[in-house]
Amino acid sequence: MFIFSIANGQFGAYSGQVRLFGGGIIVFSSFFAGVKREFSGYNAAKLVKDILAGLTVCAVALPLALAFGVSSGASAAAGLVTAIVAGIVIALLGGASFQISGPTGAMSAVLVGIVAAHGLQGVFFACFAAGVLLLIAGVLRLGRLISFIPMPVIMGFTSGIAIIIALGQIDNFFGTTSEGLTNIEKLLSYGRLGFHVNWQAALIGLLVVAVMVVWPKKWGARVPGSLVGIIAAAIVAGVFHMDSLATVGDIPRTLLLADRLDLSSLSFSMVKDLLSPIVTIAALGMIESLLCGASASRMKGEEFNADQELIAQGVGNILLPLFGGVPATAAIARTSVAVKSGQQTRLTSVFHSVFLLASMFLLGGVMARLPLAALAGVLMVTAWRMNDWGGIRYIFSHKLKSGISQFLITMLATVIFDLTVAILLGVAYSAILYIAKSSRIGVSFSDIDANKLRTVEGKPPVLETTGVVYVTGSLFFGAVDEFNRRMAEMPAYDHVIFSLRGMPNIDVSGTQAVLELCESLQKQGKTVACCGIADGVRTYFDRTGITVLLGETAYFWNAEDAILDLLSAEIAE
Numbered sequence: 001m002f003i004f005s006i007a008n009g010q011f012g013a014y015s016g017q018v019r020l021f022g023g024g025i026i027v028f029s030s031f032f033a034g035v036k037r038e039f040s041g042y043n044a045a046k047l048v049k050d051i052l053a054g055l056t057v058c059a060v061a062l063p064l065a066l067a068f069g070v071s072s073g074a075s076a077a078a079g080l081v082t083a084i085v086a087g088i089v090i091a092l093l094g095g096a097s098f099q100i101s102g103p104t105g106a107m108s109a110v111l112v113g114i115v116a117a118h119g120l121q122g123v124f125f126a127c128f129a130a131g132v133l134l135l136i137a138g139v140l141r142l143g144r145l146i147s148f149i150p151m152p153v154i155m156g157f158t159s160g161i162a163i164i165i166a167l168g169q170i171d172n173f174f175g176t177t178s179e180g181l182t183n184i185e186k187l188l189s190y191g192r193l194g195f196h197v198n199w200q201a202a203l204i205g206l207l208v209v210a211v212m213v214v215w216p217k218k219w220g221a222r223v224p225g226s227l228v229g230i231i232a233a234a235i236v237a238g239v240f241h242m243d244s245l246a247t248v249g250d251i252p253r254t255l256l257l258a259d260r261l262d263l264s265s266l267s268f269s270m271v272k273d274l275l276s277p278i279v280t281i282a283a284l285g286m287i288e289s290l291l292c293g294a295s296a297s298r299m300k301g302e303e304f305n306a307d308q309e310l311i312a313q314g315v316g317n318i319l320l321p322l323f324g325g326v327p328a329t330a331a332i333a334r335t336s337v338a339v340k341s342g343q344q345t346r347l348t349s350v351f352h353s354v355f356l357l358a359s360m361f362l363l364g365g366v367m368a369r370l371p372l373a374a375l376a377g378v379l380m381v382t383a384w385r386m387n388d389w390g391g392i393r394y395i396f397s398h399k400l401k402s403g404i405s406q407f408l409i410t411m412l413a414t415v416i417f418d419l420t421v422a423i424l425l426g427v428a429y430s431a432i433l434y435i436a437k438s439s440r441i442g443v444s445f446s447d448i449d450a451n452k453l454r455t456v457e458g459k460p461p462v463l464e465t466t467g468v469v470y471v472t473g474s475l476f477f478g479a480v481d482e483f484n485r486r487m488a489e490m491p492a493y494d495h496v497i498f499s500l501r502g503m504p505n506i507d508v509s510g511t512q513a514v515l516e517l518c519e520s521l522q523k524q525g526k527t528v529a530c531c532g533i534a535d536g537v538r539t540y541f542d543r544t545g546i547t548v549l550l551g552e553t554a555y556f557w558n559a560e561d562a563i564l565d566l567l568s569a570e571i572a573e
Contacts, residue, residue: 031095031308038097038345046344053341054351056222057100060337061087061352062359063226064382066248066367067375068103071168072326073115074123074259076248076367076375079103080360081255082320084353086328090316091349095309098296099289100334100349101316105382106288107281107327109164110419114277116181118270124261124321126274130281131327135314137286143306146290152395152406153426154291155388159407160414160422165383172246172376175201184416200242201373204233208377221340226378233374234366245371251364255357257324280420281317281327287423288329289313296335333382402433439478442502443486444470448563460567465494468559472502475510483513494526497562501532511544518549527566531556 061083069079083102090101114123137143167183170176175198178186208229215225237245252258290306297304309330317327338348359367395403410426417425448463469490475483490496506514518528528550533541538555541547547554556562 030305031093034095034303034305034308042345047347049342050344050347051351053338053343053348055355056341057334057338057348057352058355058359059222059227060224061100061102061331061334061356063224063230063375063378064331064333065103065356066370067378067382068105068108069326070172070248070372070375071105071165071379072103072108072111072123074111074120074326075257076370077251077257077360078259078324078326080251080356081257081323082325082328084255084356084360085320085323085325086316087349087353087356089319090312090328090330091346091353093308093312093315094330094346094349095305095307095312096293096297096302097346098300098302098335098339098343098348099293099309099312099330099346100338100352101289101313101328101330102334103326104288104329104331105165105379105386106158106161106284107329109161109168110277110280110284111326112168113181114274118274120259121262121265122270122274122277123326124324125263125266125271126277126281127317127321127325127327128261129274129278130285131314131317131320133278133282133314134285134310134317137282138307138310138312138314141307143290143310146287146294146306149287149423149427150406150430151391152403153410153423153430154287155391155395156407156410156426157287157414157419157422159387159392160411161419162383162386163411163415165379165386169376169379169383172372173201173205173380174198175244175246175373198244200237200245201371204237204242204245204371204373205377205380207236208233208374209381212378212381221337224337226381229377230370230374233377234370237371237374238369242371245373247372248368248370248375251360251368253361253364255323260324261321276418276420280418283420283423285313285317285327285329286310288331292330292332292335295332296339299336300339406430406433435478438474438476439482440473441475441479441482441486442470442472443483444472445489445491446470447491462495462566463563466497466563466566467491467493467495468497468499470499470502474505475503475513476505476507477509480509480513483510484517487517495566496521496526496528497559498528498530499532499559500530500534500537503537504534506537506540508540508544511540511546514541515544515546515549518546522549529554529556529562529566531559531562 062080065079065083066076067079069076069082072079086101086103091099094101111123114126137145164183167187170186171178174195176190176195177193179189179193180186208226211229211232212225215228219225236242289309293304293306293309313329320326320328334352338352341348392407394400395407406426406429409429410422413422413425446468448466448468467490469487471483473479521528530541530550533555538547553565556565
């Protein structure tokens with residue numbers, strides 16, 4: 001017996017490995033088939049389109065990479081390296097032709113707290129570990145999990161992140177000084193330290209905001225307003241000798257930064273403390289990347305392989321800290337620009353990285369002198385535009401109370417608590433709302449109207465003691481009490497026909513309630529039949545003994561068939 005148990009355990013572990021490996025084979029076979037279709041008929045004309053689209057995306061990505069690198073608590077160089085490496089690695093392995101990955105505002109909002117608590121090495125290790133989780137999630141084909149997050153929760157999550165980004169840029173935008181590990185602590189510290197504005201910084205920040213707001217959209221398709229704003233800010237700062245402004249600092253001309261993952265610097269206590277941030281980064285990477293992919297796939301009319309995208313994001317984030325980069329995700333702003341710019345294949349992302357690399361080598365000195373206030377202005381506008389204003393207006397204008405509460409709870413939780421907590425809280429609250437609504441089960445009783453029976457003439461006596469019980473809604477633990485209460489009000493029928501067409505689901509508690517009801521009715525000498533039963537509900541009835549109790553002949557397609565069978569039995573007697 002002991003030997004059998006060990007062998008069985010080994011087999012179980014082995015079969016788990018086979019399933020994992022098999023999942024990976026399925027994902028990768030689908031990936032290679034997709035790439036083959038993507039490059040079918042590729043020619044020089046399409047190559048030119050990819051190059052031009054890559055150049056356009058580079059213009060959008062350059063200021064954002066610098067800004068997100070700084071706002072994450074790392075450096076502008078780390079943001080550039082992230083955009084370059086992610087743009088190549090993740091794109092080549094990605095689940096679609098159109099995804100552009102790099103540093104994002106949402107991720108920077110998470111990272112700044114990790115940097116404050118554990119330094120850059122904490123960020124690098126968390127990035128590496130989160131990459132491993134994303135890779136496993138992709139191999140296990142967990143991409144569809146994103147569909148279980150309600151849209152108001154995602155909207156609230158995004159708006160909360162936007163608030164965090166904006167709050168995190170107050171010091172750079174206004175040239176002020178604050179203290180604290182969280183944005184709330186920093187805000188409160190102004191009461192103690194004072195809010196002393198550097199008007200040069202504020203002027204530069206407002207200049208960038210103004211340029212980005214007024215810059216025409218049709219021009220922005222080729223030259224983004226953020227890039228124009230930063231250039232204008234740099235010119236103004238240079239012309240008026242604004243030497244008191246904090247700047248980006250040195251931009252190394254290398255992809256291997258001095259600050260990169262060093263496993264020897266880690267301690268057990270740090271790794272333990274990083275478990276929650278690791279999950280947060282992985283969850284955020286999954287959410288942002290899959291939402292971006294779903295949105296862009298609708299925009300381009302192209303299939304999106306969610307599981308392959310998770311594998312790509314995992315591999316990319318495993319490699320990034322080895323270069324000194326920060327965690328990356330797919331970015332909707334850059335992706336949408338790529339699609340609108342005529343992107344043909346995933347080479348667009350590769351070309352955008354090549355152009356960013358060239359910028360690092362050729363324009364490093366210029367970028368080093370950029371005022372941080374200018375980047376703060378970019379992030380302020382980005383934070384505003386992150387909000388799904390159309391969706392927010394919709395749920396508030398239509399007074400969708402459940403959607404409004406989901407949005408507000410998730411947004412506040414994102415600002416106050418950990419981002420993972422916010423998502424879990426939003427999903428849990430949504431689940432509670434759904435359960436509460438689903439527990440409202442409908443039960444109605446109907447006597448038999450012989451005139452509506454096409455094959456019955458007159459009014460047979462048996463019909464006077466027959467009734468149909470219509471059940472509408474899922475019968476699960478939350479609805480059992482209401483179901484029992486309504487069944488206690490059932491008229492004194494001798495023959496009961498349960499119409500279950502409106503009951504799509506049932507759980508163990510529900511089947512127990514039905515079993516006890518049927519037993520009680522049969523003890524009273526009453527007959528019981530069921531009609532319109534769903535396959536899943538029938539399976540539960542078969543497994544829990546209800547079918548044995550009623551008999552196989554107690555199931556009918558509709559109530560009329562059940563009534564006719566009852567009449568036939570009455571005539572036979």
